[in-house]
Amino acid sequence: MSQDKETKAISKNSCVILTGGHSEDDVYLKNIIEFIDYSVKIAADAEALERYLDELGEACVAVILGAERKSDLSAALLQTLSERENRPAIFQVGPDKPRKNIITGTVNIIGSIALPTRHDILTTLLHKAEVHNEISSASGEDMRSLELFRSLSGNSRSTRRIARMIAQVADTDATVLLLGESGTGKEVVARKLHYHSLRRGKPFVPVNCGAIPADLLESELFGHEKGAFTGAISARQGRFEMAEGGTLFLDEIGDMSMPMQVKLLRVLQERSFERVGSNKTIKCNVRIIAATHRNLEKAITEDLFREDLFYRLNVFPIELAPLRERIEDIPLLTTDLISRIENEKRGSVRLTPAAVTALSHYGWPGNVRELANLIERLTILYPYGVVDVKDLPEKFR
16 A cells, blocks of 8 residues: 555554564564565664664554563563653554553553454554554644644645635634535634634634524524513523624524514624613624525525625625535545544544545535545444445445
8 A cells, every 4th residue: 555644544654663573473473564564673672662762753653562471571661661651552462352561550552463463454453553643642732723624624726715815804803704505614714713813712603593493593693681582581691792702603694584684784783782672782892704605696686685784794705615626625634534533532544545536536515514424434334444445435436
């Protein structure tokens, strides 16, 4: 298998440290690891193990405790590993059940290699080691970044254009209108705009205007007083109050009813509102980011959307291209989606370059959301495995 970092393929040119190395089993294991294009270092003692760990750093994928039988050697090796803050994945050669650790302050042995082994089993184990190492080294900020920017990965012209536009408008208070098909990552862009703005330390509050019934949306946005309507047993803050000082993301704004559009327009103009059932005016300091998959200009001609509200929202429009128009982003998107699943500790999977090429020829009517669903499905079907074209669902081949 060839190296392909972007597609999360099994990493070649990485190194495995094998302890012992003198028995027939150790020689056999060394040969089969080198056959799948990992380099192998033989550590005859604890000093050699420590030296190799220092030299290789992150290039060391795993330490395999070989077939040595001397308890004093095993104790010295485990002692060396236990004293290291950042250590790679550790396997042992032997039965399926890992042997008990010999020292206090245990070392986590994540698996066993029964001999003789098979190419696919060893490949899967070494992939498991890579995933283990990536998760161990990931910081909280890295995990947040993966979640935040996963749909903006890529080097296509449209992706670079969106990144430039985000950089230009993020620090301002201008209202942004995000346009694009469902599943293209409009909320991800909205969160990135908030993340890079001066309002970053304040709340980001999303509202799906299409998912809330029209008669409840006013209360959802502006809040209500006790007794304002049947069922209002207590006063309640609305989303505008929750987002004070921060960003309010109005998703699917094109599905908002005409009466609600009038009320929203007033808030945008006057920067104030009243709760349902109250006559007390509340000032608000909120940045508005709206999004829709609808053609609002067409909706205006059909009297489904107010023209004056459109111009209030359309201060800085950003149009997101569908995934089928930026297929060169698929390798990096695939990598980020896999990394997100790994960081959430929901498993992992690797795709061969041929499988990624096959995905690049699919139409993606569901855009990035559909790709994310596929990767999650493959993670369940082939946990810690390597997926080739033949393993993909038929419509993606």
